[in-house]
Amino acid sequence: MVQTSFLLVTALLAAGVTGFEPEPDDGPRVTATLFAEHAVVQPGQTTWLAIRFEVQEGWHIYWPGQNDTGMSPILDWKLPKGWEIGRARWPAPSRHVSAGDMLDHVLEGSATVLFPVRVPKDATPGSGAMLFCAAEWLVCKQMCIAERDDLMYSLKVAGQFQPLPVARSRDLAEIAHARSLLPEPMPESGDPVSAALNEDGSLMIHAAPGVRLTFAPYEDSRAALDLLTSGTSETGELRVSFDPADERPIAGVITIEGNTGKARSFEYRHPPASSQELDGFTIQGNDPRPEEESP
Template sequence: MTHAQVEVLLPKAVVPGSTMDVGVRFTIEKDWHLYWNGQNDSGTPIEIELRMPAGFKAKQTLWPAPERLVEPGGILNHIYEREVILIVPVEVAKDANVGPAEIAVESKWLACKEACVPESGGAKATLKVDAVPAAHAALYVHEAVAKVRAALPIELAKDDPRVKASIDGRRATIQAPDAREIAFMPGSDCTPVKTLAERGVARSDKLEIELAEGPNTIRISGIVRVVNLEGVRAYYHIDTYAGARPESGQDRP
């Protein structure tokens, strides 16, 4: 028996020419965890593959914000416990066949507690492709998936005052006004950060991080967790760079 169970979450219906959110839910055994798709010192991220009818096209997977886990020896991983729902937006072609449509997922993941176990699993579910939109909009969303989408890290415009990131040489500064704590979780395409386990969290409105030596282009990309003065958490996605514009990386967290 695996330490995580996978499930496909679908709306009840969809119409040709629209985009829907497919949720892939992992229910994780108590005290075990799975891994985010950003930078981890030891864990490997969840992998998912959808199998869908002709006319259905998956877009980039959306990942909820993880939690930091610092283990003995300064090992830092970014994890999910108890439950996580990954979201895959799916485009439905205008000429998609009307009627029942089955969507299946095959997945691999690394489940860890005191030791780690590579695991895999799959699931499937069916929805209806309607010829014309129904009167009830609730048919076209899954409630649990909609809640996760609403809580995804906020994409920031360049001049958004809520979080500012700047680069000076091999040092980066992340600032958030009225924050009492800032944490940075680097994405897979972020320039590696030195001693992130110890210095990836600041109990103030400013976090300074030192970057490892590497290419001339420096990229600070990932999730910033901000705790404000009232103790409320918010998550933001940042992506800034110095040097030549980098190419797009893996699925964005």
């Protein structure tokens, strides 16, 4: 009898691990929504777009960092000719270690990525502009599912009788909230965290004793070595080594988590990037869509 109930419990546990997982065709695990800071923009203005990923509980998508597995969302923008889109600003990731000692940096729950957009100076006043993004992502739990969505947003370029940009309050709140969650610039004072390169090329990060520190390098950063063990510590000190043959700049996110439990994140770059590099604007126009309508 004891054995039977043991078997039953084991069977139920096993079912919990694998049996009740939804099938791939149960509907999307992630909903992506596009937000725009302004509904009406001015020629030459910089405005912001955001994509919010709502990830079902227990599932994760991939942050664009040095990950062992998965793929960060592919966001393929198609903007009107002459419009420029800048570098994606992602919120800080969390570390996800899976069986086989595989380390990934992932996003769970609600995660919003921000993009600056520059309206061309010669945009026709009163014209409409369709912003389009083909989004594709991999979402995983104990299995992975590829999902995609086409996101669209229609903006208007301010005309003669409406010369000022118009914000959209719901979107504005969403974008402001997303911006508050982005990694901050490294504090010049060294408080609450400081980072410096050693002579041997390793990165030393310091915070108050006992603070949990994490370093997550971006995908295109100089390759960090052995992140599984050296990417996080709970002593307030963290030393990250890099591939000496790799000459790319170091870029990533440092996260600190003190006793209060509230995490803060900072973006570290070496050498420091210029504001132009940070904005990362690329002009659109190679593959224009029929977006500019006549007034």
